[in-house]
Amino acid sequence: MKQFVAVYGAEPDGVWAAPGRVNLIGEHTDYNDGFVLPFALPHRTVVGATRLDTPQWTVWSEQADEQITFDLSTRVPGWGAYVAGVVWVLREAGFDVPGANLAITSDVPLGAGLSSSAALESAVLTALVDLGGLDLPVDQRPRLAQQAENEYAGMPCGIMDQSASIRCRAGHALFLDCRTLEVEHIPFDVASAGLAVLVIDTRAPHRHVTGEYAARRASCEEAARALGVPALRDTTLSAVADLPDEVLRRRARHIVTENQRVLDTVDLLRSGQVREIGPLMTASHGSMRDDFEITVPEVDTAVEAALSAGAYGARMTGGGFGGCVLALVDATATDQVAAAVAEAFAARGYAPPEPFVAVPSAGATRL
The missing domain is CATH 3.30.70.890 (GHMP kinase, C-terminal domain)
Known part of the structure; x- marks a missing residue:
């Protein structure tokens, strides 16, 4: 990932990506325990990351043209809240989250209703889970990403966006029961x-x-x-x-x-x-x-x-x-x-x- 090398001077330990989404049908039904039918876009947020031995996270965003460093002793504002929220929610869930250097780039349009925030949360979550070798099954990840957005970033969204970004399959729409979190991959x-x-x-x-x-x-x-x-x-x-x-x-x-x-x-x-x-x-x-x-x-x-x-x-x-x-x-x-x-x-x-x-x-x- 050339952006990571440019910022940190070395290759990352790995590169992860998560997509934006469109919802084919089922709007505002998710937080009403209802049904939704999103599918993932080819537009993705990409995160290069390297593990650190200290509980500190440095994040550079190409879109914000900004680098921030945090350690959770204070609340992180702005776009960084979506990253810090993921670290916070993993730690709240009892996981030993590794410190990391991260570089983020994305072609998910901002402010267009295509879940750029969920793509960011899902990409960072996937990266940190892999970096730390955390035992977090895929079907449990959307709930934590949603919690990060609800409780840390302050957006009272349902679970659809994070579920789509993490669980969708190519060529399919994701039929999600937002009460049971059961999914069915519907050919589309x-x-x-x-x-x-x-x-x-x-x-x-x-x-x-x-x-x-x-x-x-x-x-x-x-x-x-x-x-x-x-x-x-x-x-x-x-x-x-x-x-x-x-x-x-x-x-x-x-x-x-x-x-x-x-x-x-x-x-x-x-x-x-x-x-x-x-x-x-x-x-x-x-x-x-x-x-x-x-x-x-x-x-x-x-x-x-x-x-x-x-x-x-x-x-x-x-x-x-x-x-x-x-x-x-x-x-x-x-x-x-x-x-x-x-x-x-x-x-x-x-x-x-x-x-x-x-x-x-x-x-x-x-x-």
């Missing part, structure tokens, strides 16, 4: 169906740490309490319809219907009906827009333009308030759909979007 070979998943980074500011994400989670928890259930996964549409508060009713309705859309999508993919998932994607977007109220004009415009240009389905992916849109399109139509979205953005004075084709890829690994 869009190319063999003559299709492609076009990701459109709307470049709309994606900032949900500031409170809107947390507010949605709090609303869901309040609705579950009002309904007398452990989580919204455990309720029904008819029960939700009786909630007296209109906002809570809409928030809960999104979760209940979104969980069903995930299950229906999985059923279609199991039977090879890839094109048929399009209407479920579009319905998901409508629910996020109208009931959960987490879309912004840029993502709504991208969805409308993609559908008008022939996409079989389109939806925002990620926590909301900006970020990316997924469109299921004919493989021969990616340029056509991307051009239609760009034209719609130009007409509204938005910054040009950045499209790319997403190929379901593998999770965290040593390179």
